[in-house]
Amino acid sequence: MWTLLKIELFKISKRPRTYISFAAILAIVMIFQFAFKADGENYMNLMLQGINDSFQLDKQNAMNGYFMCYIILNTLLVQIPILVALIAGDAISGEANMGTLRLVLTKPISRQELLLAKFYASIIYTIILLLWMAILSLGLSLIIFGSGDMLIFRVSGEVSQIMQITSDDILWRYIAAFAYAALALTVIVSVAILLSLFAENSIGPIITTICIVLVFTIVSNMNVPLIDKHIKPYLFTSYLVGWKGFFYIATTAEGVPIRGSIENMNSIVKSIIILVGHIGGLFMLSTYLFNKKDILS
Amino acid sequence: MKYILIILSIFFIHPTGKTQDVNTLMNLIKVKLDKINSYEALATMKTSIAYLKIPIAKVKVKFKKPNELSIQSNSGVTFIPKGVNAISLQNIFSNEFTAIDAGKLNTKDKSLRIIKLLPVSQNSNIVLSTLYINETDLVVEKNSTTTKEEGTYEIEMKYGKYIKYGLPDKLTFTFNAKDYKIPKGLTLDFDNSSPENKKQPQPKSSKGTAEIVFEKYTIN
Secondary structure, three states, X not given: OHHHHHHHHHHHHHOHHHHHHHHHHHHHHHHHHHHHHHHHHHHHHHHOOOOOOOEEOOHHHHOOHHHHXXXXXXXXXXXXXXXXXXXXXXXXXXXXXXXXHHHHOOOOOOHHHHHHHHHHHHHHHHHHHHHHHHHHHHHHHHHHXXXXXXXXXXXXXXXXXXXXXXXXXXHHHHHHHHHHHHHHHHHHHHHHHHHHOOOOOOHHHHHHHHHHHHHHHHHHOOOOHHHHHHOHHHOHHHHHHHHHHHHOOOEOOOOOEOOOOOOOHHHHHXXXXXXXXXXXXXHHHHHHHXXXXXXXX | OHHHHXXXXXXXXXXXXXXXXXXHHHHHHHHHHHOOOEEEEEEEEXXXXXXXXXXXXXXXXXXXXXXXXXXXXXXXXXXXXXXXXXXXXXXXXXXXXEEEEEEEEEOOOOEEEEEEEEXXXXXXXXXXXXXXXXXXXXXXXXXXXXXOOOOEXXXXXXOOOOHHHOOOOEEEEEEEEEOOOOXXXXXOOOOOOOHHHHHOOOOOEEEEXXXXXXXXXXXX
């Protein structure tokens, strides 16, 4: 299995498209950092409209590396599935396209082992991509903007809120958030690998995965009561932003944040269970279909 | 004729006597506060308002005669209510005013003299201040001020070891603040809020409080 995994990782590392994702993340993060360094105060003013009249606040202190990372993740983690689909969607269909799938399966390995190796390789790629993102969005932002307490702007139900997390209580939340993001992106890997079973070239599964993610994300962000109640709970994209739950800090009855706490841990656990369920279900379906597949190319 | 004189004396002599009394009291407090040229105090500030979930901040309160007061955060991001400079009573005494006796407020353990202050200058930001004064210790225990620009705010003060300087150990500043609303699409939230939170309507306007507990004063 380890040998198979190394071969799959080697294949991924030799594809030019692998590095497109890293370059894209580098470009987007640096554009964000430049924009916020140049004119971040306007963004802060937009988020603090109404507050400025009632409170004095050092906005430069608030515009720190932790806050920047949150803003970048807020934007990028919606786009990252597209980058993940580029690799995972190619897993089986890429081999089929080159005519190597049949050849590979003549070796003394089971189809399940091959699929598992491709699945693990795609997950490792996803984790490396997230680490790259963490280094740039958190590490580089902390160097450029410095550290400090972090403000979270949130709309909960009908209530707009600003939550403040002290600087010594943030890092573990980011570690948890990135771990959650890895799990959420593994669902995308599972979808892309499943779709790649049906195609003879990579474009189809990649585009289909991207379309599914886009349509589901749009529906997940619609604020229509009917959709909220009957559709959103069944879309995996509703749980992709669950990483934010680690930043929703619990407060005392007087509204003072409790250090090291999470407002609604049950909701995060529920999201994790749903995501794991999706991964398990999709992978089992992929294994079943791959075992049944009549491989002609 | 005798009765007319008695009635006139009630109308003219009595109020004059009370006004002098009020002015004397105000002067005594002013003299007490004037002894302080400047001070620095380490304090904690707990700002409470519906839409802010922020920790208790460590702040440094600096005052310099005649009425320069600033609150600086020791670390992190601190939300300091605008108008909080009014916690300095010297701010009130730095303006010319007309003092009017408004009676007494009797509580369980003490009696407070109520004095209303009307600024003499029409350009003053303060419209009306109502002070609740502890005559025994010569300290202002409560101050309710209506301003032209910042609305009405209230300050309640609890005194302790710095009572001889007229400086409080604990102070609660109540102020009006505008409501806060951001478009939902801007935040892309993970909707994991509790059912109680979802039912809460957005408040139209909010009253906030800043509770400042002074730990140590350095008085000059």
